[in-house]
Amino acid sequence: MDLEGSNSSERGEDDNTFEKRIALFALAVSDILLINMWYHDIGREHAASKPLLKTIFQVMMRLFSDPPKKTTLMFVVRDKPSKAPFVLLEKRLREDTEKMWNAVSKPQAHKNSPLTVFFNVQVVALSNYQEKEEKFKEEVAQLRQRFVNSISPGGLVGDKRSVVPASGFSLSAQEMWRVIKLNKDLDLPAHKVMVATLRCEEISTDIFKQLMENRGWLALQKAAETGPVPDFGRRVSSILYNYLSEYDKEVVYYDEGVRKMKRHMLESRALQCAQAVYNTMLGHLSSNAFERFKAGVTSLDPEKGFAASLRACILSSMHEFRQGCADAAVQHSNWSFSSIVEKLQRDVNAHALCVRSAKLSELKDKYEEQLVAWWRRHVGFNKKNSYA
Known part of the structure; x- marks a missing residue:
């Protein structure tokens, strides 16, 4: 039947x-x-x-x-x-x-x-x-x-x-x-709810397709593959706002509950695609921050003390990275970048530990040489009593 x-x-x-x-x-x-x-x-x-x-x-x-x-x-x-x-x-x-x-x-x-x-x-x-x-x-x-x-x-x-x-x-x-x-x-x-569900879904699908084919969006995607994109968050937010506004105009006469639900689904779907590009951006920002940190520790200010200068370099690199992540975030996305912050922090701390260990080893060798020289000058060398 x-x-x-x-x-x-x-x-x-x-x-x-x-x-x-x-x-x-x-x-x-x-x-x-x-x-x-x-x-x-x-x-x-x-x-x-x-x-x-x-x-x-x-x-x-x-x-x-x-x-x-x-x-x-x-x-x-x-x-x-x-x-x-x-x-x-x-x-x-x-x-x-x-x-x-x-x-x-x-x-x-x-x-x-x-x-x-x-x-x-x-x-x-x-x-x-x-x-x-x-x-x-x-x-x-x-x-x-x-x-x-x-x-x-x-x-x-x-x-x-x-x-x-x-x-x-x-x-x-x-x-x-x-x-x-x-x-x-x-x-x-009611029949109008059924019709609203069907039409709002069709409109949402069409709007999403237009968004994915937008030249500005495609250009941002391509640019993000090679490095951080300036003003990424604001530019993506602007594109999404325009297409969501277009959806609102198309569905204004349909059932309110249905059109709001479909709008939320459209926005979530668009944000999911944008998040993939955002995550690529985070990878670039993290790599750049780590490289700048490694370059910074090679030219620490000796007058401020090694430990204090190293600590300041760590704080500066992490602050710069967090700021970059915040600037790249899209409006209403509520994306979390805590995991990549934690990874960068671990990498920075590990490198700082290596630098600190190398510095201590360098100081140890330096003062051992000075001690040996002092001993030779003031005590002399006795074959029967060797020294370390």
Whole structure:
């Protein structure tokens, strides 16, 4: 049974009663419900109709819990990257589904019932059709075979507690539809929220693509490969601000909660890309600071004392590095550079220790020579009593 879907544009914004009803009907009447979702939507709150599923869980228990009707929920994940471990993907989806189940209110009779009483969760991952067509077809063939053998023991619906005969299916479906129509408080997400989710995601994806192709951004990336970029933080912040402002203009008339959520996701995604360049910058800043420190200790001021001059050189190098990191930070990023500061501090301290040891050794040799010379002048050399 193929339905119009939860994002259908065929119906007006205010005409969502039928959409609400068929969403629940699909789950109530079916043995298996396939939930198509993209790989990059995993973990997103409004992706893959999560709000819809939460409410369906709740209404399903209230309307069809005596006895419980067990349905297979099959998440079909599209465009799974080849390097993404399926075990982790499946684990994440199962955990998300469990969280949704635990979050919904339940009737007293099923207050402590686990998800498995009502649902059998399955996860299938499909490769990208455009990139790996043969692999995709092979995986689809395997999935098709699971449906062929779905009523076998251990199959997708092989553990059902009761089965409606074919002759009674029509009456059963009519009764389910009657019950759904009589239920007046189907609190399923409004159609405008679904539309907002779809459109804001499309706009966010397009804005991000434009950002990644921006000439100014590409120039900063290239420049950062060879060394620190002056005013990096301010320049990147300005580019991000312009594109986020463009997103705000595009989504201004959509649901506020959805557009804010998608904006946050867009900003986080952009900052993640900028952070990779920022980390490269930190590497250059750290290397430069260490080289300047090594050059500085070779020309310490003897009048200020060796220890004091060395300490001042250390403090100056670390302060300069911290200042460079702060200047390179992007607005609202909250990135931490403590680990690389700690590493630079260890490297500087280790080099300072070597310099200090070399200086002490030099002083030791110098004063030993002076002592030997003094001894020869004032005591003389006695073959029977050698001296150190």
